[in-house]
Amino acid sequence: MSEDLSSIYARAPAIFRGIRGEIEKVMVGQRVAIEQLLASIIAGGHALLESNPGLGKTLLIKTTAKTMSLSFSRIQCTPDLMPADITGTTIIEEVDGEKRFRFEPGPIFANIVLADEINRASPKTQSAMLESMQEKQVTVGNRTYRLDDPFFVLATQNPIEMEGTFPLPEAQLDRFLMKIKLDYPSPEEEFQIMERYTGRVEPRVQSVASKEEILGLQQIAREVPISEDLRKAAVQLVVSTRNWNGVRYGASPRASIGLVLAAKSRALLDGRNYVSREDLHVMAYPILRHRLILTFEAERRGLTQDQVITDILKELKI
Structure with a gap:
């Protein structure tokens, strides 16, 4: 580990405390969602946040972005949104009497991209994000433009109000490292929440982590040791989803990679230099729930992806 990474590793607990402290100025509760979102960022993956309206999905993403010295953009997805509105377009401008082509970057050229209500964008527009999410690049015309590191698409969607929406195709869902669910707060x-947002002054958030620190933490997370037994357990868990009763299509090998990376990131968030079975157990839900396609009979019985994951974890004793 280089000297710079060693310095970031030594400061990692303080960095994470600072980020969580700033987020908790704005967000009340939702600790599981916050942990999963930070683990997704440290693992270098995209995240899809889902909840009923008004539970703070957009607020959580915007607040997390503010705590880090990263560029941020927001895309409000609507049915009439075009691919060029996301990736950018080539325009003609006149310079010294000559007409020249100039590329005008779209909002995808940011470190953190909030795709709000992503399922309201048309399939054509959704597919425009696939290249950027997988390859971290954008192709416009015959030119390819690299996106700056780190790069995350943090998207939101509501499970209700499905009229006028376009469900995300499985290929795009698989590009998201995690699907994070937010629940209703306790009384x-x-x-x-009511006290905090009906007072005279609303809470403000400041940046407490630099771009270099986030990139360094991503490198450090990959170096967190994991035992061979846990690596085999992760693969066994993912493979089990492919022939489980009630599951039509299981998770791909991308889920095995994501599960280990997420478990390493959670260990680093907790200040540990090793991965535990608990890390695999906790991260299995956000990693797998959007990658399982249930049979019609299972859906008719009211079976959910989370119930399937729970049953598999019990069977494998993870």
Whole structure:
């Protein structure tokens, strides 16, 4: 480990405390969602946040972006949004009497891209994000433009109000490292939310982590040791989803990679230099839930992806 990475590793607990402290100025509760979102960022993956309206998905993403010295852009997805509105377009401008082509970058050229209500964008526009999410580059015309590191698409969607929406295709869902769910707050938490946002001054957030620190933490997370037994358990867990009763299509090998990376990132967030079975157990839900396609009969019985994951974890004793 280089001297710079060693310095960042030594400061990692303080960095994470600072980020969480700033987020908790704005967000009340939702600690599981916050942990999963930070683990996704440290693992270098994209995240899809889902909840009923009004539970703070957009607020959580915007707040997290503010705590880091990263460029941020927001795309409000609508049915009439075009691919060029995301990737950018080539325009003609006149310079010294000559007409020249100039590329005007779109909002995808940012470190953190908030795709709000992504399922309201048309399939053509959704597919425009595939190249950027997988290859971290954008092709416009016959030219390819690299995106700056780090790069994350943090998207939101509502499970209700499905009229006028376009469900994300499985190929694009698989590009998201995690699907994070936000739950309703408890009565005590909701009282705190009311108190915090009906007072004279609303909470403000400041940046507490630099771009170099985020990139360094991503490198450090990959170096967190994991035992061979846990690596085999991760693969066994993912493979089990492909022939489990009630599952039509299971998770791809990308899920095995994501599960280990997410478990390493969670260990680093907790200040540990090793991966535990608990890390695999906790991260299995956000890693797998959007990658499992249930049979029609299972859906008719009311079976959910999270219930399937719970059953597999019990069977494998993870």
